[in-house]
Amino acid sequence: MQQAIPSQTALRVALRRAAHQLYDRPLVFNDPVAVPILGPAYAEELRRTPRERPFSIAMRAHLVARSRYAEDNLARSVANEVRQYVLLGAGLDTFAYRNPWPQLHVFEVDHPATQQWKRELLQASAIAIPDNLTYAPVDFECESLPDRLQQAGFDPAQLSFFAWLGVVPYLTLPAFRATVAFIAARPAGSGITLDYGQPRSALPFREQLAHDSLADRVKLAGEPFQLFFTPPEIAAEFSTFHSIEDIGAPEINARYYSNRKDELRIRGTAGRFFSAWL
């Protein structure tokens, strides 16, 4: 990521979540803060966000399902006594501003420039910062996540749940592994949800073209893709975890998009959702 510039991909993802609130019924991911957080600054961009093209529909389906998947897993964690939720690369995620569990402390970890921009948007839209939210600015590539979280008041001895949505492809392998090692050292009962992309070489030819187009766009935005895994490769990275779930389009569509009358569903094999527990 470019050091001083807020994440452009975080904006694109947030526009899709907001478009879902406005245009899709029934909602797969109910997020009443998704539109307000963009505020007047991005109202025109939201209006122009493509919503009818097949690629846009599939991309929106992917993005809202992954947030829903994370919050479904979070709900299971909270029922099992998890009391800390760490959003790694939080972007414009709005969970903290609609958190229904007062006992759940949220830590929003993000690149400093992105986090600063988010806080300005929250202020501009008069969205209150809850007491059970703490910001922890961190650059995963060159700063220590454990140190920054500890400074923010994170309790390493408590059960925690981590969400790492839309971040892994942008990291280097050493930065990814350092973060996994930190999570792997948390107490039993902690867990993680993330999404990842399969390498170009593992994709059918038509999907390789879609991959190239998306890779070109994120590179232009200053956030090039760097890291992909096949399912066996990512399972190996989480070998000390249990109850691993790694699902692709057929499973995600069956879980979240069955019985719809519209075209909202995931296509292709590139993106996968993953969760694992300690």
Ligand SMILES: C[S@@+](CC[C@H](N)C(=O)[O-])C[C@H]1O[C@@H](n2cnc3c(N)ncnc32)[C@H](O)[C@@H]1O
């Ligand atoms: C595609 S956005 C996803 C945001 C959010 N998780 C969501 O789903 O809306 C990628 C996020 O990763 C963060 N990110 C990318 N590289 C990072 C790094 N090296 N250190 C910290 N955050 C990083 C960006 O700031 C951005 O918030």
